[in-house]
Amino acid sequence: MTTREPVPFTQWDEPEGEWTLPGACPVRSNRTLMLEAAARFLFPTVLVFSVYLLIVGHYAPGGGFPGGLVAGLAFVLRYIAGGESEGAEIGSRFVVRPPVLMGLGLLVAVVSALAPVAFGAPVLASAKVTFEIPLVGTVDLVSSLLIDIGVYLLIIGVVLDLLRSLGSGIERDAREAAGEEAGP
């Protein structure tokens, strides 16, 4: 059993390790424990809520666009808490680049718009599948959900790209400018 070194009183509120951080925060002093901890708990919750919005969109307020925005907001929260954003960081190891999300979303949306033609229906037509799931009850699945999924991915991609270019990009510019001024 290893004994820990005693932590000085003044550093009690400093976070230990990378538990709360999705990415590496470039400026240590800019961190807030409260936001980081809250982001840690809120992030998955908000993501689940965004998927809920995505699915109920056909019959209730929601849909791909609001769902995507809400999911985007989850990433915004993580960005505010953790700084630096290069894309959707899953487990902070595997990073999905925003253009990939956008391209995939657009692709899914267009393909599902064209897909009805293969079944002899007009473009953008939709079909409904109803089935029973034990314990859950009757579930209606509409094929236009696919378009919503495309929009959902697209919007997340756009928000992440905004974070990358207008968030981290501007921060990086500012840091470089500050570095230049401080240098010779």
Place this chain on the structure above:
Amino acid sequence: MSTLVTLPVLLPILGAALTVLAARSARTQRLIGIVVLAAVSVVAAVLLVAADRTGPVVAELGGWPAPVGIVLVADRLSALLLLISTVVTLAVLVYAIGQRISDYGRETASTTFHPIFLLLSTGVSLAYLTGDLFSLFVAFEIMLAASYVLITRRTNASRIRSGMTYVIISLTSSLLFLTTIALVYAATGTVNLADLAGRVAALPEGLRTLLSMLTIVTFGIKAAMVPLHFWLPDSYPNAPAPVTALFAGLLTKVGVYALLRTQTLVFPGTGPSAVLLVLAVLTMVVGALGALAQDDLNRLLSFLLVSHIGFMLFGLAVYDARGAAGTALYIVHHITVQATLFLVSGLITRRTGTVSIEAMGGLARRAPVLAVLFAIPALTLAGIPPTSGFVAKLALLQAGATGGAATAVVAGFVVLASLLTLYAMVRVWVRVFWGTEKEPLSDDDPTDELVVGTARASRPMYAATVALVAVSIAIAVAAGPLSAVTEKAGADLMARTPYVEAVLG
């Protein structure tokens, strides 16, 4: 058949998605872009034949019939313009690819250029095909948003101002458009163009005039109609040559198309429109005179573009089948020739390292191919027989001569503006291609895509320009069948019933 109508809109989006995903392979991106645009050209040609033989082809999205659902309509006019626009877009894409290869090398891929280029094509296709006012707004926004990116891409300190002007002006006109849509909906309860054709007629005359004027102002800004043209010569010359060519060829013409469609279908008049006649004269004369004062080659061409928008307005203002046919033919001719001229201007600029006409000279001896490539579209734009410009202008003049005393007077201004165009072109010819040979200027700012005085121009750039020159010659050769189509298109526009019946069934 109705699925085909959606393809010119959906295929470029699909291409955009694929080019984003293929961001690492420049070769794949190029291939996707060319294949998609070639496919859309073929689709447009098929649509044109179908529309000409059996009447407008209508696609009801999701199977919802008009006026409840969104419809895409390809009649003779929209299919024809779609075809020529896509062909020009394809040529410009090839030119742009050539330019990218000579500037950045064969392997440089971009996450923005190809997708945005294809999205612009989507917007243009949707604008031609859409059957309702709000989708037209969406089409304009897709097209303009893409153009904002293209005009401000790799911008620098001296060029960002013009990009800014362009974005702000376009946004303002879009908001005016939105206002118009809101008022139209409040007055009639529909945004479907075919449905509006019936309902607007029942409105009080004052309200009808107000709505009509609002559309003229809205589309007038987009079409660069004098006195709403001032943004165009400021912004277009500040984009790289292929982008300027695309904008000059397509964007303003989409505005003219929207004007033509709404003024004939929704707000039909009974005779020559005095307002439009005055605006047409102003546009022709101010544009041509503005061109004479310019030293910057691209600005000169931009002013001529404004001037020739006046020609199209004139055909519309005559307000009969001949006039509408003349405008349609003129749009087809002008899309091709204006894009070609800007592409040639790009080639000249690469040769000389400058856009200033004063600083050029004696280019005919050093670059004879370039001289020929400039001379043909220049004469075409001025309307010298036997070019396509002559055919198109003849159609307009005939419409003017038979339209009444007022239109005959304005037809005189058409001749005047053509002469001024010819003068401007001769002036460019004498200063740039004749005279003492001047050394090309060196490239001061390698980061600036606008002026590359390296004379490096890859083969695709010349191939694309030659192809467009060939297209404009083909228009002159096929003037007979082409004007047969445009005359029928003009008659359709005035009759209104083929469109309305095809949409509302």
Place this chain on the structure above:
Amino acid sequence: MITINLAMAVVLAVLYSVGFYLLLQRSLMRILIGIVVLGHGANLLLQLAGGPPARAPVLGTALPEEFADPLPQALALTAIVITFALTTYLLALGYRSWVLTGRDEVQDDVEDRRVAERERPEGSMEEDAEGPDDEEDPGSAAASDRTDEPAEVSGSGAAR
């Protein structure tokens, strides 16, 4: 035909006039806010084009004749998204402009003024050179640009 109540008409008038007033300013930030305000005005008008407030148009929640017109709502939603996206783009562009030029102003077109200078007769040019009218108006950006204009012009001339 749909008519609107006076209060909304006043709100629209204020939004439109404030929007257009701000659009006419020289500062980019004000123009941007002008576009936003104008966009709100246009979207509100679109929303009002659907008639007076009524029940949500969801089947089964009310009688069809009690429904509000859903189409303007859908249109307004789309328009809001579009204006929002383009405002973001303009904001980014404004930031870029500020980084590149260090100014928050829409500037004069250099080429325009170059053409004007070129075409002006000899005499009037001298008159203009000594005329102090431009310096008297500190608010005009043309005046503040005046000093560095020759440098800019020659710079662009060389680049072309």
